[in-house]
Amino acid sequence: MNRVHFKKIALLFLVATLNLLTVSHSFGQNVSVSATVDKNHLSLEDVLQLSIIIKGTQNTPPPELPSLPDFRIVSAGTSSSTQYINTQRSVSITHNFRLTPMNTGTFVIGPARVRANGKTYSTQPITIKVEKPATQGTIGNKNAFVVTSLSSKKAYIGEQLIYTFRLFHRVDAKNLNLKLPFDKAWFSKEELGEPKSYIKVINGMQYHVQELSTALFPLKVGQHEIAPSVIDLDLLHPSQSRSRRDPFGQFFGRRTQAEHKVLRSKPIPIEILSLPDGAPKGFENLIGQFEISAKPGKNNLEVGDTTTLTVTISGKGNVRDISLKEPPLKGYFKIYPDKPEFHQTVQDNQIFGKKVFKFALVPLEAGNRILPKFSLPYFDSAKSQYRVVETQPISLTIRPSAAKEELNLVQSGKQNIPAPKPEIETLGRDILPIFTKLEKFQNTRTDPHSLTFLGTGFGSPMILFLLAAFLIKQQKRMKHDVAYYRRRNAYKNATQRLKQMSSFEHSDSKEFGRVLSEILREYIGNKLNLPGKATTAEEVEIRLKESDYESANMTRKFLDKCETLQFAPIASGSTKELLGESENLIKLLEKQS
Amino acid sequence: MKFSNSFSLILLFALILFTSLPTNASEHLQEIVRANDLYSEKNYTKSAQAYESLIDKGVHNGYLYYNLGNTYIRMGKTGPAVLNYIRARKWIPRDENLEANLKFAIQQTQDKIELPPQGTLGTLFFWVNDFNLSELINIAMILNMVFWAALALWMCFRIAPLKIARNALLGFLLLSLFSIGVKLINKSDLDLGVVLAKRVEVKSGRADDAVTLFQLHEGALVKISDSHENWLEVRLNDEQKGWVPKTAIGT
Numbered sequence: 001m002n003r004v005h006f007k008k009i010a011l012l013f014l015v016a017t018l019n020l021l022t023v024s025h026s027f028g029q030n031v032s033v034s035a036t037v038d039k040n041h042l043s044l045e046d047v048l049q050l051s052i053i054i055k056g057t058q059n060t061p062p063p064e065l066p067s068l069p070d071f072r073i074v075s076a077g078t079s080s081s082t083q084y085i086n087t088q089r090s091v092s093i094t095h096n097f098r099l100t101p102m103n104t105g106t107f108v109i110g111p112a113r114v115r116a117n118g119k120t121y122s123t124q125p126i127t128i129k130v131e132k133p134a135t136q137g138t139i140g141n142k143n144a145f146v147v148t149s150l151s152s153k154k155a156y157i158g159e160q161l162i163y164t165f166r167l168f169h170r171v172d173a174k175n176l177n178l179k180l181p182f183d184k185a186w187f188s189k190e191e192l193g194e195p196k197s198y199i200k201v202i203n204g205m206q207y208h209v210q211e212l213s214t215a216l217f218p219l220k221v222g223q224h225e226i227a228p229s230v231i232d233l234d235l236l237h238p239s240q241s242r243s244r245r246d247p248f249g250q251f252f253g254r255r256t257q258a259e260h261k262v263l264r265s266k267p268i269p270i271e272i273l274s275l276p277d278g279a280p281k282g283f284e285n286l287i288g289q290f291e292i293s294a295k296p297g298k299n300n301l302e303v304g305d306t307t308t309l310t311v312t313i314s315g316k317g318n319v320r321d322i323s324l325k326e327p328p329l330k331g332y333f334k335i336y337p338d339k340p341e342f343h344q345t346v347q348d349n350q351i352f353g354k355k356v357f358k359f360a361l362v363p364l365e366a367g368n369r370i371l372p373k374f375s376l377p378y379f380d381s382a383k384s385q386y387r388v389v390e391t392q393p394i395s396l397t398i399r400p401s402a403a404k405e406e407l408n409l410v411q412s413g414k415q416n417i418p419a420p421k422p423e424i425e426t427l428g429r430d431i432l433p434i435f436t437k438l439e440k441f442q443n444t445r446t447d448p449h450s451l452t453f454l455g456t457g458f459g460s461p462m463i464l465f466l467l468a469a470f471l472i473k474q475q476k477r478m479k480h481d482v483a484y485y486r487r488r489n490a491y492k493n494a495t496q497r498l499k500q501m502s503s504f505e506h507s508d509s510k511e512f513g514r515v516l517s518e519i520l521r522e523y524i525g526n527k528l529n530l531p532g533k534a535t536t537a538e539e540v541e542i543r544l545k546e547s548d549y550e551s552a553n554m555t556r557k558f559l560d561k562c563e564t565l566q567f568a569p570i571a572s573g574s575t576k577e578l579l580g581e582s583e584n585l586i587k588l589l590e591k592q593s
Numbered sequence: 594m595k596f597s598n599s600f601s602l603i604l605l606f607a608l609i610l611f612t613s614l615p616t617n618a619s620e621h622l623q624e625i626v627r628a629n630d631l632y633s634e635k636n637y638t639k640s641a642q643a644y645e646s647l648i649d650k651g652v653h654n655g656y657l658y659y660n661l662g663n664t665y666i667r668m669g670k671t672g673p674a675v676l677n678y679i680r681a682r683k684w685i686p687r688d689e690n691l692e693a694n695l696k697f698a699i700q701q702t703q704d705k706i707e708l709p710p711q712g713t714l715g716t717l718f719f720w721v722n723d724f725n726l727s728e729l730i731n732i733a734m735i736l737n738m739v740f741w742a743a744l745a746l747w748m749c750f751r752i753a754p755l756k757i758a759r760n761a762l763l764g765f766l767l768l769s770l771f772s773i774g775v776k777l778i779n780k781s782d783l784d785l786g787v788v789l790a791k792r793v794e795v796k797s798g799r800a801d802d803a804v805t806l807f808q809l810h811e812g813a814l815v816k817i818s819d820s821h822e823n824w825l826e827v828r829l830n831d832e833q834k835g836w837v838p839k840t841a842i843g844t
Contacts, residue, residue: 432690435660441657454730469748472748
């Protein structure tokens with residue numbers, strides 16, 4: 001184990017020592033700087049590859065390039081290399097630049113300077129010859145070229161021109177960077193949508209075409225030259241090194257070689273003309289072809305009602321800039337203009353526009369009213385003459401308002417939004433009148449909430465309820481409780497029967513005694529809820545005593561007297577005494593119950 | 594037979610109760626007509642005297658106070674006008690004319706102090722503000738009567754609808770009694786006063802030489818929170834309060 005560790009440490013030490021030796025050796029290397037180009041002859045369409053190679057060191061700042069006003073310079077990255085040849089180590093770094101020629105001629109790329117190890121090194125100058133690209137006649141032999149065109153070489157100021165840029169390429173093209181150099185002082189421009197792509201055959205060769213169109217509106221009068229459009233792109237040429245029969249090559253895709261190109265179109269001269277004299281009244285530099293129409297929301301309406309007058313202007317040209325004044329209807333209508341709506345379409349590389357103006361009209365007077373015509377003067381560039389288009393007159397029938405109110409209308413922009421309620425101006429404020437109807441003064445009360453009143457109001461229903469509840473309860477008891485019923489009715493029944501007896505003459509004292517005894521025993525039977533009529537006087541006395549009646553003995557004696565009477569008749573006068581005595585006894589018993 | 598007799602008795606009692614409620618005060622109507630005529634003739638001073646004399650006699654009627662408020666407005670006395678409108682609100686709280694005229698009268702005052710907002714109870718029992726105390730008591734009385742009647746009926750005929758009616762009436766009765774309680778609480782809490790003097794200085798204490806905290810003008814509405822001898826403690830809000838002589842405030 002220790003042996004293994006020792007071997008590892010020894011190996012590391014060896015590598016480190018070797019490395020130190022080589023590094024120290026590199027410091028001792030001579031630094032040399034050189035510049036190379038991939039070609040000395042090129043056309044304006046080609047790109048020059050400039051490489052600054054620094055040998056002997058890699059720790060240098062980027063080289064300082066000489067002034068090259070005829071080239072557009074773009075850094076293309078760096079690459080470094082380290083080589084060991086017979087234990088000799090050599091290092092280098094290469095800075096690459098892409099130079100796009102802007103002009104033709106012979107140019108000298110001056111020395112580039114590099115600072116390394118405290119010294120300044122310079123490259124040797126390189127002479128480059130830039131020529132014009134091949135002419136149109138040799139297009140057929142090119143892999144890519146560009147063509148620009150203008151819809152007209154002569155145009156009036158403000159007239160719509162279509163500038164079209166087309167890129168033709170036979171091989172694949174990538175990293176496209178197009179610059180359309182329009183002078184803002186001469187033109188205003190509007191994009192015409194996305195670029196189109198199609199295939200076209202020229203001289204029997206098939207080209208892919210990328211087409212981009214822009215609308216230009218001249219702003220100045222005079223001769224002008226539209227500068228060339230420039231496009232940077234990489235053309236991908238198929239590599240010939242791999243056999244077409246190689247199935248793996250076909251499987252993994254064809255190998256391509258990128259060629260960076262800068263393609264320029266030809267400048268286009270143009271003559272911009274001023275508009276001729278004799279412009280009609282109200283002309284506001286509208287150039288193109290236009291149409292105008294007007295339509296009311298409704299032709300028959302009431303005073304105070306609302307209708308929307310829609311004026312539509314459409315055509316080819318700068319429709320966006322069109323403005324329309326309010327119709328001269330003050331005094332007859334209240335007019336509320338809406339924000340115009342603008343729609344733009346592109347057809348056949350031409351801008352067509354439509355602008356819609358809306359006016360909400362509120363008639364103020366009844367009667368038939370003709371809306372004045374809207375006119376639009378413009379310069380027809382196709383016919384080189386001024387023209388005026390007009391709307392048809394519109395007749396409106398305005399009926400008197402159904403409501404006889406004074407108009408004070410407020411109308412918002414759109415017709416479908418109902419008009420807000422009119423605001424009535426308050427002219428003055430005052431109190432509302434006094435009350436005079438006497439019935440309102442009827443309900444006068446000096447002491448509305450006396451305790452008596454409250455007590456009666458709240459207490460009496462409760463008392464009535466308690467009374468009613470008591471009565472109801474009693475009724476129910478009378479109905480269901482036999483003993484109670486008999487007891488409650490005992491006195492009443494007895495007195496009634498005694499009264500009946502008193503109203504008759506009792507000649508038969510025997511019968512009199514029996515009935516009297518029966519009444520008394522029945523009364524006691526009811527009072528004490530005894531079954532049937534109490535049989536004997538002894539039994540009556542016992543029951544009365546059990547129920548704590550003090551007159552039990554007296555009752556027995558009276559019953560005995562009645563029994564005696566049945567067997568020993570008395571004079572009729574005595575019966576009245578007995579009746580009175582029985583009444584008193586029953587009253588006494590009633591009190592004791 | 595006896596059952597029907599009992600009911601007759603109850604009905605008789607109820608009839609006596611209703612007929613015993615005082616309803617008319619026709620002896621004052623002639624004087625009211627005279628006061629109204631004086632108002633129509635724009636003899637506002639005499640009209641106000643006539644209305645005041647009726648009130649002094651113990652005639653309390655919301656419309657009477659309202660008319661008196663109108664009379665004072667015509668006389669340019671916003672203080673008594675606001676005071677009488679406030680008094681009228683206790684009797685006819687739902688009257689729209691009264692609300693409008695009270696607002697008008699407040700707008701005529703210099704301080705333009707609006708009526709204080711209702712408290713939590715007032716908000717919870719919102720309907721209480723729309724009834725005067727007398728109306729609430731009458732409603733409670735009627736509910737009380739109907740409830741006991743329903744209870745009695747339920748005792749006789751124990752059927753489900755009567756039970757529901759009994760319970761519902763009990764709920765309404767309790768609610769009406771709570772409403773009366775809320776009205777009474779609000780009445781004591783919101784004891785409003787109206788400044789009758791042209792201008793009154795609200796003092797920090799019950800003395801003429803106390804610091805003047807702020808001034809109020811005729812018709813200003815204040816809450817009266819305390820009373821001591823000839824002084825009333827008035828407050829506009831939690832911060833602004835002080836003492837004013839009783840004579841300067843109408844309640």
